[in-house]
Amino acid sequence: MTRLREAGRTAEADIVETGVLMAEDPGLIGRVESLVLESGLPAEAALAGAAEEIAMELANLADPTLALRADDVRSLGRRAAAHARGGVAAAAGGVLVARTLGPADVAELSATGVALAGGGVTAHAAIVARSLGIPMVVGLGPDVLDVVDGEEVVLDGDSGLLVLSPDAARVAAARADEASRDTARTAAREHRLLPAETRDGHRIVVLGNAASVAEVIEAGHQGAEGVGLLRTELGFLEARAWPLRGEHLAFLKPILERLINQIATVRLLDFGGDKTPPFLKGAEGRGIELLLESPEALRTQLEAIVAAGADTQLRILIPMVTSPEQVRAVHEMIEGVLDGRPVPLVGSMIETPEAAQRAREIAEVSDFLSIGTNDLTQLVLGLDREHSKSAPVTDVRVLRLIDETAQAARAAGIAVDVCGEAASDRVAMPILVGLGVDELSVAAARVGEVRKWIRDLDYAACRDAAEGLTRPGRSRSS
Ligand code: PEP
């Protein structure tokens, strides 16, 4: 704390100080003691359980600022439990080696890189890491767990490697890569006002993906025109029940306050898969399907979104849509919660083969479409999102569905964006542009790079390449 204050990092010092005060709270200590002495829980479970009890009480308070503290208390409980387990966090500046990590763990990391024995490239832990600009290599196999604490390693995110006992030349090359990434990041910030327009004058809207205030700020610094995907569920991965209005507001307000008059695309809770909170363990379905089974939970989130986003160019995005009826149901519910506020745009995520096949019907009832290439690719190709080392969006079976979706949007006169990781993939992005995607929403840390790539593209060439891949033999220039 003292070191942070001396370094002028008062905000961080305040955060640490608040954490210390919370940890010393006699109420919390009393509960831990009683869970150990009276209920016989081991220390680890008692610490997490006592923190959760207090978090729930805070979350139920009407005051959003206090409700916000609920997650801080949970995080404190988690870290204390990890210490009780004897777990050691990677030193700041080091590479964390682990079997797997969840998205919430990544959000709290102080390590500068992560090497995982398991994990998948588009699993949510990897997405959070990318957003925060933390290099992560996945799928290295169990042998990686034999790395000794303190051993020198080089983490090569581009090649997906963890190099053990690197020689001096390898270390020097890694340092040079790191320096050039820093230079690119500085350039991205400096060029934030240059338009994201191809050499032949085709403009693409570039937005940021986010789940935290830090990402919204970084995306803005790199020239994002707003947020194209706010993953609200990442704020509630440890929830014990559907979030209450106060909890939604506590998550949304600090983010949406930074997006006044800008595009703010808030996605409804996309629980399920690797984003399943404890209270939904075992539940079938994902995204909007789960929400429509709990209409009060959906209404509560919609109320909070329209209230917190009143001063933004608000767009509400529906995850895992499979039918136009689901979109109509959300529209109807929104009308009931508006209370005189402007009607937000309502978009549908196209991220399952069924949705892509019904894209025309879904487009007719939507204000925009957003293609989730992460899920779409895995589902079309039958891969396991949490463990797959690659996500080949350029497979013709996936590209054809993206093409059909873009055509459906054009026919309905609405915009289509891509918010999956393919939007910031050097190879896939020009093809997406060529298929007629209007907007790209990418990890906050990648916004500037993608905007620069667009300035180097030729739209006519992108269209030819896309047509050649999806409709071979019918290329415009052939
Ligand atoms: C996707 O599936 O591409 C997407 C953007 O949603 P998420 O990664 O959160 O599942």
Ligand code: MG
């Ligand atoms: Mg998805």
